[in-house]
Amino acid sequence: MCRGGGGAGVTVLAAIPTFYFRAAENKEKLLADFIFILSSTCVFAIAILMCKRIKKEAEMMAYIVIVVMNSFFSMFGFYAPVSGNDISRHGSLGSAYQDLMGGPLCVLEGLDRERFKNVRIDTSNLYFNDVRANSAIQYDINSISFYYQTINPNTNIFLHELWIPKSWEGRNVDLDSRAALMSLSGVKYDIIKAGEERYLPYGYDSLVQEKDGYVLYETEHTLPMAYMYDSFMKKEEYEKLSPVKREMALMQTAVIDEADFNLNGLVENVVEDLRFEDTVSDYIITGADGVELSENKFMVTKENAFISLKTDCIGRVERSFGFENLWYEGEKNTFVKITDGIISKKIEIKSDKDPQYVNIHKFLCNLGYSESHGNSYKIIFSSPGVYTFDSIKIYNQPLEGIKGWVEERKNAKIEYSFGEDSIHIQADTDKNGILYISVPYSIGWEAYINGEKIEILKVNGFGMGICMGEGKHVVEFQYHTPYMRLGMMLMFTGIIACSVILVYDIKEKRAASIG
Template sequence: MANETTVPLLYGIKYYARFFSGFISMDSPGHQTFLGYTVIAFPAVILLFATKGEKLLKTGFVLLTGFLCIPFIAHVFNGMSYVTNRWAFGYTMLVAYIVVKMYPVFLKLCIRQKIILIVFTVLELLACMAGIAGKYLVGEETKLKVMTILLFLLILFVAVLCMSKKQKNPGKIFFTFVMCMNVGCVLINALDVRTREADANRFIQQGSAQRQLENIPSAELGEFSEEKNSWRYDEEETGEIKNSTLQTGLYGTSFYFSMANPYVAEYQSSLYWNNTQEQSYRGADKRSALEILGGVKYFVTPKERKGPGAYQEKKNYVAGEKEFTIWESGKKLPFVFAYDKYIGRDEFEQLNIEQKQQALMEAVVLERDKDIGDWDKEYIVSNDAKEPETIWTSRGKIKLEENMIQVQERGATLNIQTDIQYEGEVYLIFEGLEYEDGASSGISRTKSKITINITQNKIKKKIVFNNANEFAENNGKNNFLCNLEMNEPGKKEIEIKFPYTGTYRFKNIRVVVQPVEKIIKNAENLEKGVDGWVCADGNEVKASLELEEPRLVCLAVPFDKGWTAVVDGKKAELMQANIMYMALPLEEGKHEIELHYSNPFICTGAIISVIGILGAVICITGNYVKRRRK
């Protein structure tokens, strides 16, 4: 993936404050650091260090506790990705083992050990109280849980201190007492989680998940199943379930936490994609050019919404209790684009965003000179988009300065008034957007994601970007394009609402109108002189194309080193094209094309696995023979 993660030396102060309370309750410090142990865990750890020996356990606890306090370790343990402590289950296993080892010691405490337990009990109590007083433990429910469990902790210590070694069956008494305390702690946490409305609503009736998958609005596209392997679909506000194409068997434009290569992320970043998560791909914000270039033939919307500007209405239908509309691009070969010009990647990246979008519809983007070969029809950059004049006004405590917006009140807005002279897709473009929270110190930043809400007439959009100074999932993206969709000529007003106080810096904020007629004409040119069919099926793509003249044929299938190509029975070299797709130079005439994908290291992995299995068999057989001889 192309994700960039900023990893500082330390977490914020709230993380460390909540670590103490999180050890005895479900008050997570953050970054998926879930501890939440019952009352026996804390005194068991203290008793470990008050007891001689057990150097390995002591070293392990200190080491892993230190790991939980250092963001870089969380970065490493998450595969060099964003900072998260999902590995904390390993820490929990260690704490559980410490409890088991120290349990018998509770039955024979000396005076020194009792004093140490008292001192650290008071320190834990003071630490949690400081957290509550300093508002590092937020919410009345959290405070109640922590204080109740602290009370249990004190009761446990008093019982331990008062317990006499001369008592009859002290082990049974202690076991019963500890189990009652443990059950009480579990009930406090479980009751809170179960009664929260947000969590309770996550439960659904048996069988309803399957019904939802089978009845999603896009399932209506199944009527075009005779050609379903030659196009993709996209949707907006239909309640589409993530990764639902696994159920429908259709090709969509979304994935979530699936395997992806860095070229997809580079494509999104280069084209100001309004998406900050490389592991999540969800359409192209109805940008007609990018939808067409993605092989999207059909677009599904609620009936009251419009499709992309270059798409035409095809069908209205009812799914469940709602009405929906299917829009069609009109492209006969959605996966195939035949170019007669090229532009180098370096030159392409120097263009502004509207020039890039237009260039992709008129010329193929190639990575290196050697990819170009003998092709000599270089693209001359053009730009049909226009920037209308704008007037800026504000509402609320907000101040607009050169390349900087000072927001002093949450929910303050900027209004952009503009007069659009001709029909087209309207884009609101943010370049170099960054956020600074003036009230936060370097160690206590907590706003990792910033959402800016944008409204134009009935269209509501939002831009979500990562705080450049936050380390949770910062990927370095600060250029965004928000598509305000097809607009008729006339005066328009765009409202930009800011959620947090602070300073929003930017290099440029501008409005651009992209004529849709030009996009439609370019799409037609990309099919002109090309006839045939294409079929994508899992790890295989087949096509039969007839060209009237030599073309650079681009396929809307993500490029990867695992792909190999055969053209007219001969092996051919695939080019990386349009950043994330692939292309083949073809002469005029008819061509049979086959593409096959294989994981690059699958053979190496298979060989290593076989060697490992044979090694294990030899070792087991050898040991068996030795035992038989003895």
């Protein structure tokens, strides 16, 4: 009991800082805190003095008290009825619904949900605070925006390989308005704020609906979420490419992580076999304000300092700024903004002192597609400090070829539907190939062709693929939570073992008391 009471007392003391933080600037809550802590201290003091008179088994009660106390201290600051609580302040009746319905997805209201059933929806120029976390799940649609536990690790790897400008592992908002990447991911619809149509990706030019300050656009040049490849490239070849070329490579061929799969009958591509049309523009730094320049280093001396760049004018391309190994030496996170005076995009650079730092330093910031890109740009640094980098490049990607590649991928007749934990596909193809599903790869998936189990490939560093011959096929993907059966077996084994030990212990004590 002494140990239990002492442990509970330590728990109370350890919880005081958090307790105070929750109740700070609220005198009534602080008074309630003080009374509760004083009462608890008295109870524990009495328990310690009486511990020699109480049966030893009562020590277990002290540990129960510890659990109860921890729960109380965790919840009191938020839910205490004294002087109002956080639920009453932030959770009035209907506010959660209004918060959800007031986001970008409100533009879907009144539309037939069947049109969104087997495609994805993305957003452009809407940052994390604009897009409600995991709201697509509540709307029962397929989206790009996910938060923490809903993100598959392969999704993060895929986005990092393409230098998507995000420095978090735990959240994703959009695909940076990159037309090729959106097509590869089955994004048929894009949401944007009314009046910001200049940020729309290439090809998203068909207005569907406008509502509450948001606009929904549609494209005809996107791939479905299931399509065919008739060739492949090994991952080591793919990794030789720039992030811009990687997007174009994925439009033309499947990228296979594992080199030992039997892919007989399929053409193996190397870099030289693929068609690339992107260019890299030279530039010069024409001015600086609050930035001292040296080789591969910017020493920023004030907030919102900037450098000015001059490059070539070019039209009918998607233009991006690529930052390779961009580091910021500072105490806090910072932002780097790129603008031509019309389009502005920003990148968050995390300091390595941030607790959520995850070693992401390659960013490709897309300034969008334009019939005529200008030649003047600014790179603005929000915070003072030292910024280092290996290279800064300006990429120009023509996009007219996307339409042809989309038609090639859609050449086979494929119909698909999604269930709770399954994907059903009917395919009719005139050649051997890889059936690709734009759903994150996981070891929990199993695939069957015409009832026969087949191995699933990890394709494009993200999705699932299976080798499929020509002809008509019925394909089923089924998902089972990994290690669920093993976990259940271990749980029941533990319950049985504990029960046996408990029964044995009771019998031993009874025998000892009789003796």
